[in-house]
Amino acid sequence: MSVLPAAFALGKGIGCAMQPRSALLCRFLYDLNICSVSVVRMARTAGSHSDITGPRVLDAALRLFAQHGFAAVSMRQIAREVGVQAGALYNYTPDKQTLLFDLMRRHMEDLLEQRQDRLSAADPLSRLEDFARFHIRYHLNRPDEVFIAYMELRNLTEENFATIEELRRRYEAELEEILRDGVAAGLFVANDIRITTMAVIAMLTGVTTWYRPSGRLSGDEVELLYWDMVRKSVSA
Amino acid sequence: MSVLPAAFALGKGIGCAMQPRSALLCRFLYDLNICSVSVVRMARTAGSHSDITGPRVLDAALRLFAQHGFAAVSMRQIAREVGVQAGALYNYTPDKQTLLFDLMRRHMEDLLEQRQDRLSAADPLSRLEDFARFHIRYHLNRPDEVFIAYMELRNLTEENFATIEELRRRYEAELEEILRDGVAAGLFVANDIRITTMAVIAMLTGVTTWYRPSGRLSGDEVELLYWDMVRKSVSA
DNA sequence: GTCTATATGCAGATAGAC
DNA sequence: GTCTATCTGCATATAGAC
Structure with a gap:
């Protein structure tokens, strides 16, 4: 890196x-x-x-x-x-590979930076809501970057792949920590925090596969719908 | 087709x-x-x-x-x-494109056929459980097929793409119907059934991004964990 | 910094011998 | 059915003129 x-x-x-x-x-x-x-x-x-x-x-x-x-x-x-x-x-x-790598790194680092700016010490429920809504909003606003970041991992060289994966791991780590805190506080129920983390991320990221700005729902409506499902999926 | x-x-x-x-x-x-x-x-x-x-x-x-x-x-x-x-x-x-198309069509038709064999008139909750567990199990057992079916859509010709999309739509339609029946019966709460359908599918399919047979959890354990989250995410 | 020209290699697909 | 040989074209990347 x-x-x-x-x-x-x-x-x-x-x-x-x-x-x-x-x-x-x-x-x-x-x-x-x-x-x-x-x-x-x-x-x-x-x-x-x-x-x-x-x-x-x-x-x-x-x-x-x-x-x-x-x-x-x-x-x-x-x-x-x-x-x-x-x-x-x-x-x-210098080459095509670096072009891809720069796009992906720029995306992941921007994602992490924006989360860094929103870190808070609030209760786990509020933090989970912020994370979920942020994730939806960010992904709706940058469909191309997100698509590439998920689809082109296998086209990275081994070294570049490791760099991107580390950035992704860091992003997921925040959600995992929120869930851990929430479970410890008795606010959430998650039988396996690591799997719950992956499941929530997958659910949220899936919005990119169907959402179109010209569609039936506004970004705000989508954000709310997804947050509601995330909230319930970890509810006690 | x-x-x-x-x-x-x-x-x-x-x-x-x-x-x-x-x-x-x-x-x-x-x-x-x-x-x-x-x-x-x-x-x-x-x-x-x-x-x-x-x-x-x-x-x-x-x-x-x-x-x-x-x-x-x-x-x-x-x-x-x-x-x-x-x-x-x-x-x-006849060409490389057809090779891809045949792989994807075979996968989707097998998926649909297996669901066809399990259709039941049971209560929506049981049907949802069967669908969720089936989806996890099927996807864990066929990682390559699933990966291709999701990643290579854009490499299909327009005509072939339409065929595959129609098959996928049919598969999703079953889940949508289960959710609709469950909401009508007061068993589920889903503020937007179409979006809930997409969210549940995305959550379940996401299992392929991290699961490895040699990992910490067995297929059965994963199946149960995911079913539990799906159940809660549509709970009343 | 951008151009034209080119080095070098591999791509998908076909022809025809066996 | 499989082979070898080949057609045709485009790929990444570089060299050197302007």
Whole structure:
């Protein structure tokens, strides 16, 4: 994993102050795990579009991977979507694998960061409600990222997979702790906390398989319906 | 969809009495939607292995698709696994797409057939328990089929996708009806039966993401844990 | 930073000998 | 039915001009 703070890796921070003079250097930074493709910001030079092309590469990859699957999408397709030739993509990523990995890592780190901001010491029931509603809302708002994060795990290299899995484990750990506290307090009944954790996450994440913004129900209604079922499923 | 009865399409029936003399004829039958690759049984001729190679092709494709994904697996890989050259595969399937479609259709039709055998007029609670336990058990026993059925939908052609979706819809319809009956009888509370249906299915199917036969819990224990959560999630 | 051109390899599918 | 050989095309990634 990158040693950079999450805000940096997520492209929300100060940006990369370095000014790599070539794609080779960009790749070199990758190899050192120092710099993420999504945050490399080079000095503008005549005819340069890196500050707009960079994000567009990730956006295009996100959309295409979600729609057709990582293995079914070619670098040429991504390039066409961005409006450049295939070779130009390699100014922004050392290879296709890293493109996928960056998308997934960005997603997971954003997820964790947002939860971090909402951690509270309230009673387990309130914390469970917050977690459930957050999970639904977040997943409804980012269908492509979520889809990729669940479907493309097997296309990661072993090392990248381990990184993503660790991030996912951390996210699930919060729910597991809420349930544990709730059971200890006599508020919840869960015969096997680990399995209950997985079951609740699966139930909530399943919303992505059917929800469409244009559908019968609003996001708020869906959020409430799911929270109600989660609440009952762990009720005493 | 094939007009053949399910037992035939599933390779459980009498087999195909026809004796195609060439791969071309095999493909022709496909085009007419008359014969499924999984059930073509040709007369044994000197040096022929079709009666063993056929199933082996599907088995190999099943395993490889589940492990690496449809798009990432080549016909050459499948052939190597079976122990033949790539060209020989086309005696058993007209193309790679049909291989995927047959695997998914076989899975869904088997699922539906097994449910058909268990339909009962018992009270909704008993029917819900039977459905939930069946779903867990079936999915634990066929991890590869289930994985493919959920992950490879987007790699189906439009027409094949419609067929599989219709089969899935039929399966979900049984659960929806159970819930509807239970709510009408005052046994269950579900604020939106359609969403509850999707949520329960997602919760149950999620078992495939973590369960391993060598793990801490037996299949029976898992079955009971999940049934307990489903029961509570729709409780009054 | 982006282009064109290219190196290198594998993909799905077919033809025809045996 | 299976083989070998092959057609045709696209894949990832790189080199070097501008």
